Amino acid sequence: MRNWWKRREDLLPQQETDELIRLENLVKIYDTGVLKVMGLKKINLTIRRGEFVAIMGQSGSGKSTLMNILGCLDRPTMGHYYLDGVDIASLSSDELSAIRNRKIGFVFQSFNLISRTSALKNVELPMTYARKSKKERRERAIELLERVGLGQRVGHMPNELSGGQRQRVAIARALANEPPLILADEPTGNLDTAASVEIMELFSRLHEEGATVVVVTHEEDIAEFTGRIIRFRDGQIISDQVNEHPRERRKEG
Amino acid sequence: MLLENMKMAFHAIRVNKMRSFLTMLGIIIGIGSVISIVSIGDTMRSLFSSLYKDVGLSQAYISIGYWIEDVRDSDYFTMDELDRLKEIFGDRIAYIDSAPSISGEVKAGGNKLKxxxxxxDYNYQNVQPVNMIYGRYLTEEDVKARKQVAVMEAGAAKKIYGTEQAVGRTFRTEVYGSMTEFTVVGVYKKEVNAFQKLLMGSSDDTGAAFVPWTLLTWPNDLIYSCRLFADPGMSREDMNQLFQEIMFYIAKSKGRNSQDFRLTTAMDEMVQVDSVMGGLSAAVGGIAAISLLVGGIGIMNIMLVSVTERTREIGIRKALGATTRDVLIQFLTESAILSACGGTIGIILGIGVVFVGGNALGLQVVVKPAVVLLAVTFSAMVGIFFGIYPASKAAKADPIEALRYE
Structure with missing residues (x-):
């Protein structure tokens, strides 16, 4: 009991596989009491390390359900979800917390920064839950904010930042614990075109640096930045195409 | 991580300053009133016990029971009997007399005073020392010869003669129907605090003086009640033993049962008063503690509001890797800190009120550390107890639902 606040490191699987995500016959059923709704119908999908993937679909297509399961916020009803070689379906909720903390970096449509808390503190948060030391957290958070171009705004509160800037803080936060997977749910949904392009270029850069990025979107021009586009309809994959010519990000300078 | 939680809690409290303060107010008032009420009670107890110490804790009165209907002359005491008691029980009796007193109007020159x-007796000084400032105390000779002399309190002397140096002055007063003239042979000074004045009646307009007790046994030298002082060095048990022995002896010598006599000891009376006061202050303190409960409910209410308001924040934290326990502890820390801050302010306020009030009345106030400790513990427990439900509500939140919350 003495060290209950310390994370159990043995929870975190360390297997190195080329497949970062593998879904096997994944089914998600929502039981509303009166009727059961199939959110996902037997999904089989593999995403390798270093891929930049867009998941597309209309609302109700099951892409949000998939997003929740990929993000370990929800568990599949049937089937298997292997993230980094670990079957998520068998984990407890505290183990899922640890997985979310270490393996996944979230970027949300509505930014989801903690209000009245500085950009720096927001970026530090995942490292706080990873029980990193104060010094380590601070240094890493400043480094990340500099990397997303907000080195001058570390002390700003979310309401003092523009939408694009907030989303960049969120991306810095997603990178805090160096997770193998970056999961972005409509990351440009609340942004104007210029800011959207800026954010997608940032994702492209992360991808070029080796990160695995999965973006859920319903906008074609956003999906065009990625290298692979998976389309959903009625809880099923209807197409899975390689995007031969992803939109080039502007060369700096 | 604990430190981190405390920082987060302080941050959340600071963000909602007004609300946090109002929430704390319940605890502040609760703790403040518990501390001040219990301390006022303790102060009263200490004042009473000092009052009894002043009167003499080794004191006891023995008299024929008021419930005895066929009281005979022999049931009263004579002066010889008192002398005999002293001989028999020796050093264990420090002092004995009949505790007579009269009150009436004293006239000196043109002045009058109640x-x-x-x-x-001449040796009353040994059990009830007084601070003589002029002249002398009563002597054995004064008492034996029933001399009409008096030792007067300085304040009264000043009032009636215009000076404290009243040795040699005379006054006249009625003693059992006949006008008697007394000569002042000594003057003493007595300091009384506001509380004693209050309890003993205003001594400002009533003078006090000691006279030989033999003057006040008129008309037949039969004494209704006998006042004893045991040797003050004795333990409470030894004193009670002595008083019982004396009672037994008296009853036997008068051919009665010892149950027919009434024994009142200062010690018993003090213990009784003290227990009544203690019970009273505990009861009132208990009622005040109810306000602490109300304060605790206030904390629970605000924490519930806070949890609902921050549902989205909880969702974000969970998505970023906070465990159920992380969230639980975060909110528990917040309510505990709210309550502890309120408790601290309440303690300062409560002690402040007691000290200011005590100073205004010129009293030595008593604030027991145990009471303060109890109040602190209680307020922290209130914070944790009333924080458990909101915190567990927060901790159990489903991250997907929480993130969708607007």
Missing amino acids: FNLSGV
Whole structure:
């Protein structure tokens, strides 16, 4: 009991596989009491390390359900979800917390920064839950904010930042614990075109640096930045195409 | 991580300053009133016990029971009997007399003043020391010869003669129907605090003087009640033993049962008063503690509001890797800190009120550390107890639902 606040490191699987995500016959059923709704119908999908993937679909297509399961916020009803070689379906909720903390970096449509808390503190948060030391957290958070171009705004509160800037803080936060997977749910949904392009270029850069990025979107021009586009309809994959010519990000300078 | 939680809690409290303060107010008032009420009670107890110490804790009165209907002359005491008691029980009895006193108007020159004249023996000084400032105390000779002399309190002397140096002055007063003239042979000074004045009646307009007790046994030298002082060095048990022995002896010598006599000891009376006061202050303190409960409910209410308001924040934290326990502890820390801050302010306020009030009345106030400790513990427990439900509500939140919350 003495060290209950310390994370159990043995929870975190360390297997190195080329497949970062593998879904096997994944089914998600929502039981509303009166009727059961199939959110996902037997999904089989593999995403390798270093891929930049867009998941597309209309609302109700099951892409949000998939997003929740990929993000370990929800568990599949049937089937298997292997993230980094670990079957998520068998984990407890505290183990899922640890997985979310270490393996996944979230970027949300509505930014989801903690209000009245500085950009720096927001970026530090995942490292706080990873029980990193104060010094380590601070240094890493400043480094990340500099990397997303907000080195001058570390002390700003979310309401003092523009939408694009907030989303960049969120991306810095997603990178805090160096997770193998970056999961972005409509990351440009609340942004104007210029800011959207800026954010997608940032994702492209992360991808070029080796990160695995999965973006859920319903906008074609956003999906065009990625290298692979998976389309959903009625809880099923209807197409899975390689995007031969992803939109080039502007060369700096 | 604990430190981190405390920082987060302080941050959340600071963000909602007004609300946090109002929430704390319940605890502040609760703790403040518990501390001040219990301390006022303790102060009263200490004042009473000092009052009894002042009167003499080794004191006891023995008299024929008021419930006895066929009281005979022999049931009263004579002066010889008192002398005999002293001989028999020796050093264990430090002092014995009949505790007579009269009150009436004293006249000196053109001045008049109401007086209490207490009849005492020459050695009353040994059990009830007084601070003589002029002249002398009563002597054995004064008492034996029933001399009409008095030792007067300085304040009264000043009032009636215009000076404290009243040795040699005379006054006249009625003693059992006949006008008697007394000569002042000594003057003493007595300091009383506001509380004693309050309890003993205003001594400002009533003078006090000691006269030989033998003057006040008129008309037939039969004494209704006998006042004893045991040797003050004795333990409470030894004193009670002594008083019982004396009772037994008296009853036997008068051919009665010892149950027919009434024994009142200062020690018993003090213990009784003290227990009544203690019970009273505990009861009132308990009622005040109810306000602490109300304060605790206030904390629970605000924490519930806070949890609902911050549902989205909880969702974000969970998505970023906070465990159920992380969230639970975060909110528990917040309510505990709210309550502890309120408790601290309440303690300062409560002690402040007691000290200011005590100073205004010129009293030595008593604030027991145990009471303060109890109040602190209680307020922290209130914070944790009333924080458990909101915190567990927060901790159990489903991250997907929480993130969708607007």
